Amino acid sequence: MAYVGFACGILFVLEANMKPLLRLLPLFLIASLAGCGGLSIPGVGSFVDIGPGDVFVAQSVTVEGGESVTWVSKDADSHSVTVDTVSGGPDSNTNHPSGMVSGDTYVWKVPNAPSGTKYYYHCRFHGTAGNGTSFGTGMVGLITVK
Numbered sequence: 001m002a003y004v005g006f007a008c009g010i011l012f013v014l015e016a017n018m019k020p021l022l023r024l025l026p027l028f029l030i031a032s033l034a035g036c037g038g039l040s041i042p043g044v045g046s047f048v049d050i051g052p053g054d055v056f057v058a059q060s061v062t063v064e065g066g067e068s069v070t071w072v073s074k075d076a077d078s079h080s081v082t083v084d085t086v087s088g089g090p091d092s093n094t095n096h097p098s099g100m101v102s103g104d105t106y107v108w109k110v111p112n113a114p115s116g117t118k119y120y121y122h123c124r125f126h127g128t129a130g131n132g133t134s135f136g137t138g139m140v141g142l143i144t145v146k
């Protein structure tokens with residue numbers, strides 16, 4: 001008896017004779033991928049796609065303080081991850097001063113800030129900064145501390 005499932009691009013197979021620990025793995029993956037937009041695995045952090053197009057996917061991600069967020073560019077155009085107003089927020093310009101292109105990644109460790117702290121950010125090529133409590137315009141995103 002086998003159970004086959006498909007969740008958010010990951011194919012998994014459950015068999016009755018699997019070792020108990022292996023049987024838990026797909027359930028863990030499903031739980032981790034719940035929502036699919038903001039993939040989050042404890043100790044690994046979250047991932048945000050840049051593109052395709054002028055968009056951050058997922059636009060809003062909630063992350064534990066101390067974990068990391070990794071932006072992965074999937075678009076040929078140059079993009080950036082630029083915090084709007086809060087100091088200590090994400091800023092890809094330090095690693096990619098002329099912008100991130102397809103295949104580039106930027107990792108930002110989320111500070112151990114109070115729960116609910118929001119880091120609004122934008123792409124400096126395709127968006128504008130908000131006032132710190134709301135989105136700017138165009139290509140924008142948000143990281144919230146859980």
Ligand SMILES: [Cu+2]
Pocket residue numbers: 054078079080123124125126127139
């Ligand atoms: Cu952009």
